[in-house]
Structure formats: C-alpha cells, structure tokens
Amino acid sequence: MQTYVALLYSIILGEGRRVVMADLKAMAEQLGLKNPRTLVATGNLVFEAPATDIADLEQRLEAAFEKTFGRHVDIIVRNAQNWLTLAAGNPFPAESALVGDQVAVRVMREPAPVDAVAALQAYVAEDEKVVSVSGDIWVVFSRARPSSRLLAATNHKRMGIGTSRNWNTVRRLAEMVDSRQ
CATH class of the missing domain: 3.30.70 (Alpha-Beta Plaits)
Known part of the structure; x- marks a missing residue:
C-alpha cells in the first residue's frame, strides 16, 4: 500500500454549499481507498491505496467527486514521497x-x-x-x-x-x- 495526498481545487459546490469532509471521506471509501482522513475543511485528503498511476487516480477521484457532489473539481494527487x-x-x-x-x-x-x-x-x-x-x-x-x-x-x-x-x-x-x- 502507498500513501497519497489529494488536494481539491475547490470545495464550493454552489452558493452556500460546501463539501463536508465526512462526505469526502465516505466518497474515498466507496472508491476502495483505505484509511481516508482529512486535514482542515479545505479539501485535503490523505489515504492509502495500492501503488498506481497518479493520473489514473486523479481521474478516478474527479469522476467520483462529480458523481457524488454534482460538480467537476480538479484534484491533484501526490504520493507520500513526492509530498x-x-x-x-x-x-x-x-x-x-x-x-x-x-x-x-x-x-x-x-x-x-x-x-x-x-x-x-x-x-x-x-x-x-x-x-x-x-x-x-x-x-x-x-x-x-x-x-x-x-x-x-x-x-x-x-x-x-x-x-x-x-x-x-x-x-x-x-x-x-x-x-x-
């Protein structure tokens, strides 16, 4: 297993609506990501997953985010060593x-x-x-x-x-x- 950091470009879903970090963690769990945890309420997610292509992981997270929250958000992923x-x-x-x-x-x-x-x-x-x-x-x-x-x-x-x-x-x-x- 590899540790990753995912950074959301925005957690604003629309006027008066923000992503709740518990919902972001639940989304990560539904993707099969292990031990998802957040840092402050600004779209920082740390998790474990089998070593994989970063671009593929970003695409999976972005697609899941759009499906879950109804809006596309760019998500930047780095592995632990890179971070x-x-x-x-x-x-x-x-x-x-x-x-x-x-x-x-x-x-x-x-x-x-x-x-x-x-x-x-x-x-x-x-x-x-x-x-x-x-x-x-x-x-x-x-x-x-x-x-x-x-x-x-x-x-x-x-x-x-x-x-x-x-x-x-x-x-x-x-x-x-x-x-x-």
Whole structure:
C-alpha cells in the first residue's frame, strides 16, 4: 500500500454549499481507498491505496467527486514521497517559520511553464517573493496587502491546473504522511 495526498481545487459546490469532509471521506471509501482522513475543511485528503498511476487516480477521484457532489473539481494527487520532497524543498524556510500562513505553494498537475513563472515577476510586490521548485510555484505573500496581484496571476489559464496550500497545511500534511511511512 502507498500513501497519497489529494488536494481539491475547490470545495464550493454552489452558493452556500460546501463539501463536508465526512462526505469526502465516505466518497474515498466507496472508491476502495483505505484509511481516508482529512486535514482542515479545505479539501485535503490523505489515504492509502495500492501503488498506481497518479493520473489514473486523479481521474478516478474527479469522476467520483462529480458523481457524488454534482460538480467537476480538479484534484491533484501526490504520493507520500513526492509530498515529503515538496515540503522539504520549501525555498522560504525563514519566512515559513515566521508567517506560515503567508507562504504558499501552488501544487501543479504538470510543471508550471518556465516562461509563465518568469512572467509572474511583473506581479510581485516589494515585500513578496515567487520561485518555481520542481514545477510547483512557491510564493511569499505580502502581509500588508490583503489582495495580492500575484495570487490572481497564478491562475489556471496562465499556469495550468494546480491548487494552492499555505505552508501550515503543507507541513501538517507532511506530518500526516510521514507518520504512515
């Protein structure tokens, strides 16, 4: 059995409707995934399954989600080792220790295009940073600006399919999968 992390792009089903994590866990169990558990109510799922192709697992989860909740949502899956590598590769450890909620990574299905990541520099405010690590996009957001231009610039159209998680969530998911190794 292999441990996996699945990240939902959105848990909003419509006006006033959100995915309940107990329902997400039940969906995973119906797919035959073992020991599904969630972290906070933002669409983070950790589970065990036989080693398989990641793209196939993403497609199965997305199809089950659409059938269960009536809406398509992109789901990014990483195996445990890949997730631990992602967490260990945090290029902003000092900032993460101080303001873990202001450091985020956009976890990509396919590596972000190099030219698109370079173009993000035009959106970086004076107190922000952005860098690509192994195709995922790490960002330090401004504490002074509640709405960063950089956040909007890291969208699907420019970067491809991905979803963002702050450092606190990345770290806690790493702890969850590391305890299963």
